[in-house]
Amino acid sequence: MLEVLCTQGLPEGWRFWARAHYLSPFREGEAGFTAKKGREMTLEKDSKVADVRGHRVPTGLFIDGEWLRTGQEIPVINPSDKSEITKVADGSGGHALEALAAADRSAQQWRHWAPRARADLFHLAHGLLIERADAFADVMTMESGKPRAEALGEFNLSAGFFLWYAEQVAHLHGRYQEGSPGGYRVIETHQPVGPSFLVTPWNFPMLMSARKAGAALAAGCTVVIKSARETPLTAALFIDTLQEAGFPAGVVNLIHTSNSAEVSEQIMADSRLKKVSFTGSSAVGTVLLKQASNLIINSSMELGGDGPFIVLDDADVDLAVREAVICKFRNAGQACVAANRIILHESIAEEFTEKFLAATAALKVGDGFDPEVSVGPIITERQLNRVSGLVESFQSAGGTLLAGGNVIDGEGFFFEPTVFRFDSYDHDFCNDELFAPIAALYTVTTVDEALRFANDTHYGLSAYVFSKDLSRVVTVAERLDFGMVGVNRGIMSDPKAPFGGIKESGLGREAGHEGIYEFLEPKYIALTIDERSGMEG
Structure with missing residues (x-):
């Protein structure tokens, strides 16, 4: 097949050139590709x-x-x-x-x-x-x-x-x-x-x-x-x-x-x-x-990643909610770039929370071949047990359960899309990669407070910021200590773009x-x- 690819449509003289230059290194008998014939195969x-x-x-x-x-x-x-x-x-x-x-x-x-x-x-x-x-x-x-x-x-x-x-x-x-x-x-x-x-x-x-x-x-x-x-x-x-x-x-x-x-x-x-x-x-x-x-x-x-998701006071709240649902619950939250901490300015926190909870409630969990399903299972029973343990840890740390929190009975490893609200952030969850369909909402009063909290992590893979002010989002994005920042969007993977993080998120x-x-x-x-x-x- 490769020879056809390299020589099709060429005059005979050019075909000879293509065969010689493109294919000859891998012809039968070339050095390096006969070695397997002389070695003992331990496999069948x-x-x-x-x-x-x-x-x-x-x-x-x-x-x-x-x-x-x-x-x-x-x-x-x-x-x-x-x-x-x-x-x-x-x-x-x-x-x-x-x-x-x-x-x-x-x-x-x-x-x-x-x-x-x-x-x-x-x-x-x-x-x-x-x-x-x-x-x-x-x-x-x-x-x-x-x-x-x-x-x-x-x-x-x-x-x-x-x-x-x-x-x-x-x-x-x-x-x-x-x-x-x-x-x-x-x-x-x-x-x-x-x-x-x-x-x-x-x-x-x-x-x-x-x-x-x-x-x-x-x-x-x-x-x-x-x-x-x-x-x-x-x-x-x-x-x-x-x-x-x-x-x-x-x-x-x-x-x-x-x-x-x-x-x-x-x-x-x-x-x-x-x-x-x-x-x-x-x-x-x-x-x-x-x-x-x-x-x-x-x-x-x-x-690993921790994914702070900042929604400022002048953000398009409906857009931020749509993107947060995708960024948090895609692949049942099992993504290194998922939104783990959703950081809300106090002026829009109530509106965002109400709309986010409604959008979360509309998610259907189940077998991925059902076209109406938007959240699939946790990958293994061991991971499912870990997710249940996270809920207990969040409650022990003072989180208020707003939605979900339970294993879904049935044949598969399913867990409800879950939302917590925290009134403070004096815990270590920002240094844990959740890898779970669990969202944690926090409220801040200033942009500086949002930045301090977002950067307070060992991780530095991805962060997100939502605002209608171009100068503002550029300034905030530059001050976020992360390898990638999504501005008014929750997904940013692109073949043209360098994907990776800093700090304990990689090299x-x-x-x-x-x-x-x-x-x-x-x-x-x-x-x-x-x-x-x-x-x-």
């Missing part, structure tokens, strides 16, 4: 696929261009009804090292692919992704529980990220300039970091796979993706699509595991690994950073130009020039 080929609402999804590990089984399996559970969807292969630390070895063998060939060839491959993969939109939406709804409309929205955003990277592959730039004292030239270029370990979360399984892998592959890096235990099928469908598009063996690898700690510990201790990109809790990110320090592994961390950025350069190392070449040479005659 796996032809098993799951039927998920009529969509075929591979269930094995994907290593060196093959789907493989391990002899151990992990059940994948539908959180809407606790039923088993299927089982996937359970990988160990040893299997992760097999995947890293494949990524390492393919690294030199992949990094030297012509940019246009890599871009063309991306465009083909993007087309195949679009053809499978319904499959991705159905699979995500089944294994994560999110409403199908949300799942389809996540897919569309993910495809947009992948297209963005496709368009940027051939537009990675360096610099050329004269050295300061003269006599030589300063050449700055960039080279791929190398084999990369991408750790994805369960709450946005498609978006994180596409955003991380898209950037790494566009930069010329090979990857080992570790899926989240709760949502391995979305990752498998993504990898299956890249395989069908023609990504070469070893360039993309996928590990499922029930023992993330073992997998991470072993792969992070291997000198062949050059980069780790992780999305998840700050606690786990801290562990990975400690592991990365042993070999000074290049690290990107997208960690580095994803998406935008910065997202690709996270997987590139700058390289400086000092070139001596004899400025008299060639000037005679």
Whole structure:
């Protein structure tokens, strides 16, 4: 398929050139791609696929261009009804090292692919992704529980990220300039970091796979993706699509595991690994950073958030309510950028609270395939119990329960959209990532008070501010100690924009130009020039 892509419509002479320049690095027998024939395989080929609402999804590990089984399996559970969807292969630390070895063998060939060839491959993969939109939406709804409309929205955003990277592959730039004292030239270029370990979360399984892998592959890096235990099928469908598009063996690898700690510990201790990109809790990110320090592994961390949501006295209250409901209850509140603390100026607090409670009451909780459902389940029973514990903690801290607060009886892990009001903020919740459908309302009297309270957190991922005064919102946004600020909007993810936080919310950025350069190392070449040479005659 890749050969057809690279050569279709070209005269025969040009076809020969395209085959030689685009495809020859991965021809059978080239160095680096015959190694797997001579190594002992501890895995067996796996032809098993799951039927998920009529969509075929591979269930094995994907290593060196093959789907493989391990002899151990992990059940994948539908959180809407606790039923088993299927089982996937359970990988160990040893299997992760097999995947890293494949990524390492393919690294030199992949990094030297012509940019246009890599871009063309991306465009083909993007087309195949679009053809499978319904499959991705159905699979995500089944294994994560999110409403199908949300799942389809996540897919569309993910495809947009992948297209963005496709368009940027051939537009990675360096610099050329004269050295300061003269006599030589300063050449700055960039080279791929190398084999990369991408750790994805369960709450946005498609978006994180596409955003991380898209950037790494566009930069010329090979990857080992570790899926989240709760949502391995979305990752498998993504990898299956890249395989069908023609990504070469070893360039993309996928590990499922029930023992993330073992997998991470072993792969992070291997000198062949050059980069780790992780999305998840700050606690786990801290562990990975400690592991990365042993070999000074290049690290990107997208960690926890606290999401202060400030509504000033001159805000459009109806707009703020609509955006707050989305920002708080999307994905049942299980998002690092969710609005955890809703900070209201006293002059609009009563109006906002009344309208917010009405909007919250109108939310329907249930199975994501019901088109009227807007809030799906909590991902696991363990997380459901944690959410119940948060309600008890909020009440103990003096919070007034205004709505919800209960587990919903039934087959799935459902919890009522919940709203608390606090009359003070002398508690530690601003340093906790809620990851729950629980909103906490606070009242302040001045903008300065709102800013002090918003910034009083270890986190620094996202914040939000609502006001009709442009000068005011710009001033407030600049004083918020967060990596991203939404002004009069509760969702701001965009392929063009750098996504990430400061403080304990992480290191580095994803998406935008910065997202690709996270997987590139700058390289400086000092070139001596004899400025008299060639000037005679």
